[in-house]
Amino acid sequence: MDKKTAVYICTGCGIGDALDIEQLKEEGTEDFTIDITRDHPFLCGQEGVDLIKQDIEGEGINTVIIAACSHRVNYDLFNFGQGVIVQRVNLREQVAWSQPAGEEDTQMLAEDNLRIGCSQAKDTELPEPFKAEEEYSKDILVVGGGLAGMTAALETARAGYQAILVEREDRLGGFLGKMKKLITLPYKEVSEPGAEELIKAIEDEPKVKVYTSSTVEKISGGPGLYTVEIKSNGNGVSERVGAVVQATGWVPYDANKLGHLGYGKFKDVVTNVEMEEMAASGKITRPSDGSDAKNVLFIQCAGSRDPEHLPYCSSACCLVSMKQAGYVKEQNPEAVNYILYKDVRTVGQAEDFYRKAQNDGNIFIRGEAANVGEEGGKLFVEADDELLGERVKIEDLDLVVLAVGMVPASKPDTTPRIKAPADAEDADEDGMIEVVPDSGFFANSALNLDYRQGPELPTLKYGFPDSHFICFPYETRRTGVYSAGCIRRPMETAKAIDDAVGAAMKAIQCTEATAEGKAVHPRAGDTTYPEFNMQRCTQCKRCTEECPFGAINEDEEANPLPNPTRCRRCGVCMGACPERIISFKNYSVGMIGNMIKSVHVPEEDEEKPRVLCLICENDALPAVDMAGIKRMKWSPYVRFIPMRCLGSMNLVWIADSLSRGIDGILLLGCRHGDDYQCHFIKGSELAETRLSKVSETLDRLALESERVKFVEVGITDYHKIPAIIDEFMETIDEVGPNPYKGW
Amino acid sequence: MENMVNYDPSFAEEVFRDVDAGDEIKMCMNCGVCAGSCPLREHMDYPPRQIFGLIRAGKREEVLSSKAIMLCTSCYTCVVKCPRNIPVMDVMHGLAHYALKQGYVPRKDTASFGKEFWKQVYRLGRIDEKDLPRRVFFSGGLVEGIKAMLNFMDIGLRLMLHHRMKLLPERKIKGVKSLQKMLDKAEGLGKGGAAA
Numbered sequence: 001m002d003k004k005t006a007v008y009i010c011t012g013c014g015i016g017d018a019l020d021i022e023q024l025k026e027e028g029t030e031d032f033t034i035d036i037t038r039d040h041p042f043l044c045g046q047e048g049v050d051l052i053k054q055d056i057e058g059e060g061i062n063t064v065i066i067a068a069c070s071h072r073v074n075y076d077l078f079n080f081g082q083g084v085i086v087q088r089v090n091l092r093e094q095v096a097w098s099q100p101a102g103e104e105d106t107q108m109l110a111e112d113n114l115r116i117g118c119s120q121a122k123d124t125e126l127p128e129p130f131k132a133e134e135e136y137s138k139d140i141l142v143v144g145g146g147l148a149g150m151t152a153a154l155e156t157a158r159a160g161y162q163a164i165l166v167e168r169e170d171r172l173g174g175f176l177g178k179m180k181k182l183i184t185l186p187y188k189e190v191s192e193p194g195a196e197e198l199i200k201a202i203e204d205e206p207k208v209k210v211y212t213s214s215t216v217e218k219i220s221g222g223p224g225l226y227t228v229e230i231k232s233n234g235n236g237v238s239e240r241v242g243a244v245v246q247a248t249g250w251v252p253y254d255a256n257k258l259g260h261l262g263y264g265k266f267k268d269v270v271t272n273v274e275m276e277e278m279a280a281s282g283k284i285t286r287p288s289d290g291s292d293a294k295n296v297l298f299i300q301c302a303g304s305r306d307p308e309h310l311p312y313c314s315s316a317c318c319l320v321s322m323k324q325a326g327y328v329k330e331q332n333p334e335a336v337n338y339i340l341y342k343d344v345r346t347v348g349q350a351e352d353f354y355r356k357a358q359n360d361g362n363i364f365i366r367g368e369a370a371n372v373g374e375e376g377g378k379l380f381v382e383a384d385d386e387l388l389g390e391r392v393k394i395e396d397l398d399l400v401v402l403a404v405g406m407v408p409a410s411k412p413d414t415t416p417r418i419k420a421p422a423d424a425e426d427a428d429e430d431g432m433i434e435v436v437p438d439s440g441f442f443a444n445s446a447l448n449l450d451y452r453q454g455p456e457l458p459t460l461k462y463g464f465p466d467s468h469f470i471c472f473p474y475e476t477r478r479t480g481v482y483s484a485g486c487i488r489r490p491m492e493t494a495k496a497i498d499d500a501v502g503a504a505m506k507a508i509q510c511t512e513a514t515a516e517g518k519a520v521h522p523r524a525g526d527t528t529y530p531e532f533n534m535q536r537c538t539q540c541k542r543c544t545e546e547c548p549f550g551a552i553n554e555d556e557e558a559n560p561l562p563n564p565t566r567c568r569r570c571g572v573c574m575g576a577c578p579e580r581i582i583s584f585k586n587y588s589v590g591m592i593g594n595m596i597k598s599v600h601v602p603e604e605d606e607e608k609p610r611v612l613c614l615i616c617e618n619d620a621l622p623a624v625d626m627a628g629i630k631r632m633k634w635s636p637y638v639r640f641i642p643m644r645c646l647g648s649m650n651l652v653w654i655a656d657s658l659s660r661g662i663d664g665i666l667l668l669g670c671r672h673g674d675d676y677q678c679h680f681i682k683g684s685e686l687a688e689t690r691l692s693k694v695s696e697t698l699d700r701l702a703l704e705s706e707r708v709k710f711v712e713v714g715i716t717d718y719h720k721i722p723a724i725i726d727e728f729m730e731t732i733d734e735v736g737p738n739p740y741k742g743w
Numbered sequence: 744m745e746n747m748v749n750y751d752p753s754f755a756e757e758v759f760r761d762v763d764a765g766d767e768i769k770m771c772m773n774c775g776v777c778a779g780s781c782p783l784r785e786h787m788d789y790p791p792r793q794i795f796g797l798i799r800a801g802k803r804e805e806v807l808s809s810k811a812i813m814l815c816t817s818c819y820t821c822v823v824k825c826p827r828n829i830p831v832m833d834v835m836h837g838l839a840h841y842a843l844k845q846g847y848v849p850r851k852d853t854a855s856f857g858k859e860f861w862k863q864v865y866r867l868g869r870i871d872e873k874d875l876p877r878r879v880f881f882s883g884g885l886v887e888g889i890k891a892m893l894n895f896m897d898i899g900l901r902l903m904l905h906h907r908m909k910l911l912p913e914r915k916i917k918g919v920k921s922l923q924k925m926l927d928k929a930e931g932l933g934k935g936g937a938a939a
């Protein structure tokens with residue numbers, strides 16, 4: 001594309017008062033070919049926008065550089081359609097609002113920002129959305145036919161899309177089909193589970209195709225282009241789908257591990273699941289002699305919230321025990337139920353049902369079970385009563401129910417082992433190695449994805465699929481695969497329904513976006529994608545290994561085989577590639593390198609240090625904007641270079657900057673670790689890992705390691721920004737100027 | 744194990760059934776806000792939440808002979824603060840009445856003061872500030888009475904100086920008969936009736 005570029009400087013919002021605009025026009029653009037340079041007192045007003053439009057129409061301008069407010073505001077006003085490149089330069093939050101007006105350093109900052117923007121615009125090309133050769137499918141595959149799966153399939157169909165529902169058992173229903181009653185919104189009374197109605201609705205729905213007694217043998221391709229091989233009653237069938245919802249549910253925690261609570265020792269100690277099945281089949285009796293159960297004690301958190309067993313809360317078992325206590329009283333109004341609990345966790349409106357259970361006269365004892373035993377044919381439970389501060393004994397019990405928690409169906413009983421890569425250190429004699437939950441090889445078979453990074457969703461430590469918990473709950477680490485219901489986290493039925501609807505909608509969105517060549521969350525709508533200059537690939541496999549979303553497969557010759565529809569456009573592969581052959585139309589190693597080069601580095605005797613801040617544009621950059629909006633002040637020597645994700649940081653930028661005399665490099669990215677906030681899950685962690693290798697570079701240049709620093713910030717940490725910057729500036733002051741200046 | 748409390752739901756049933764406001768404690772969720780906010784908790788053997796715990800466990804003796812149920816001063820703090828809207832104070836009074844009726848006298852002085860107070864209200868329709876203390880003081884015998892009188896002399900004199908205590912005995916209010924009717928009726932409405 002032949003570029004005709006115009007620069008528009010807004011002088012509103014205090015920018016005009018802070019800067020010498022004429023000098024800015026001159027200095028900020030002199031290294032670039034700019035066809036028109038204008039300023040306007042109110043660029044986002046109708047007149048200002050019209051001014052730009054006139055130049056586009058009259059002068060053939062196709063690249064518009066807007067030096068004004070943050071790119072996070074007014075993006076809708078400054079959108080001139082597909083054919084026009086828009087580059088924003090921040091002179092407001094990062095300059096006029098956070099720096100003193102009229103100072104030389106403020107002016108230099110603005111000029112550098114404009115140069116960075118001009119350089120970026122120069123290297124930006126118009127994206128061409130990816131279009132696959134095959135036809136796109138918008139059908140949705142739902143794996144698992146319990147409440148969440150059935151709801152997801154039905155919602156998909158009702159939204160006008162074809163759903164394909166695969167269930168392992170010979171009938172739909174899952175746990176819902178085994179329940180006697182349901183407790184759900186508005187949590188006043190129990191109701192009918194409604195499994196039959198749901199199954200009927202699915203049978204009557206032409207847009208849901210059901211495969212029972214079936215398993216998914218293989219899913220290959222990518223969003224919009226998946227081929228699914230299903231084994232149905234022994235026969236192979238093939239389907240094409242656009243996206244997948246995994247709703248494979250949960251299994252109860254194995255009560256055989258709860259011998260200390262009498263399970264397996266006394267017949268009349270049962271789990272909540274066994275209790276439910278018994279109630280559903282008619283009568284609640286003592287398994288030991290078949291007589292009616294009258295006095296029942298429920299042990300809550302049986303194995304749950306216990307580091308030895310299930311360390312987490314399943315959030316449903318409290319409610320379930322209260323429901324089951326109701327069954328006991330219904331069978332015999334004289335019955336006595338004891339509920340022995342650590343805390344009652346009936347969240348939100350469910351508290352109403354807790355009140356009802358209390359009002360019905362069930363006895364809630366706060367404490368922990370210490371011993372379960374038998375005396376004269378009846379059970380007793382000894383517990384440490386927290387209120388009385390004493391050991392108490394509850395006798396004459398017919399039944400003890402263990403409220404066991406939920407384990408995701410994906411969690412294997414024993415950690416699987418796979419063939420270790422050649423360079424693995426902790427492989428056993430047979431060359432096998434234990435897989436980590438974080439890999440696609442950990443989970444039990446459900447999807448059988450034909451992905452280089454493994455057949456299943458990478459999970460968190462307890463076996464639930466990894467997802468960006470706060471912002472994008474249904475997303476997983478496989479684009480186009482969404483998780484819903486108890487496979488995602490333990491939950492009760494009302495939440496599982498919400499989940500199913502949410503995941504179905506995300507799946508539909510994904511098929512639509514993919515068909516238009518657009519990215520899904522969190523870069524929704526992005527039409528760029530990574531392009532590989534294969535001639536120079538050394539088959540080092542870094543991209544295939546580091547992509548957090550398993551987007552890159554491998555061909556027989558070990559070449560990376562990108563699947564653009566699986567890609568989230570994070571740029572992690574671009575940061576990983578030592579050969580620098582991966583780039584986007586508007587984001588590349590060369591482009592960022594040029595932006596860094598466009599920063600003017602003053603001579604040492606000017607005593608004006610320069611610090612580069614590579615900053616994640618998802619959370620850290622908004623935090624800086626916010627600090628600017630709050631009129632916080634920080635050093636004028638910092639130059640911000642936004643990153644799609646810090647994981648796209650390529651070490652070559654660090655080496656180049658330092659050898660050009662930049663005094664320090666600050667990296668601001670999302671929090672990582674167990675409670676990560678990285679929008680691309682692994683990005684900021686990978687950046688920090690890569691950074692640990694930067695010391696070699698520093699050593700080679702004989703520079704101090706303090707010159708490069710990584711800081712984790714959340715979007716709410718805006719108030720910490722000035723301190724983070726000032727602290728780093730102090731360090732730079734201490735180590736002194738970079739000796740490479742002026743070389 | 745020795746000293747182990749055996750849970751026995753029958754006392755809880757008794758409280759739910761026979762004690763004024765007794766069934767309200769079913770809804771207690773053991774949060775402890777009442778105990779935390781009670782200004783008298785340091786003087787109580789069992790703060791309200793623990794009283795409720797004891798009831799649940801079936802510890803009849805401990806509850807009915809506890810000081811705590813007699814110490815409640817009707818400050819209303821717990822009632823205002825209880826997240827479950829339990830009238831904790833009413834329950835405490837209900838238990839106190841019930842305890843007296845069952846022949847327990849957890850705090851003799853509090854009990855006799857309550858009785859005299861009640862009798863006087865019933866008889867006069869008001870309180871006589873000289874007569875009430877006198878009756879309470881001498882309820883333990885002549886010597887005790889004189890000691891107590893001497894103890895409170897200072898306060899008494901000052902009250903008189905500020906015209907807060909009249910020398911002459913109080914008279915009955917007008918229509919004390921109607922008041923008595925009302926009180927009788929109210930007493931009949933309570934589960935166990937008033938203690939006096």
Ligand code: SF4
Pocket residue numbers: 300301302304305312313314315316317318319343344345403405
């Ligand atoms: S829901 Fe209740 S019983 Fe279940 S783990 Fe949580 S606190 Fe324990």
Ligand code: SF4
Pocket residue numbers: 530546547548549550551552562566567568569570571572573574
């Ligand atoms: S841009 Fe991100 S999601 Fe796409 S292939 Fe590269 S690493 Fe994977």
Ligand code: SF4
Pocket residue numbers: 532536537538539540541542543544560576577578579580581582
């Ligand atoms: S990281 Fe770069 S060199 Fe390595 S395999 Fe991927 S494309 Fe090839």
Ligand code: SF4
Pocket residue numbers: 770771772773774775776777778791792824825826827828829831
């Ligand atoms: S404040 Fe209310 S709910 Fe909490 S312990 Fe006291 S009575 Fe029970």
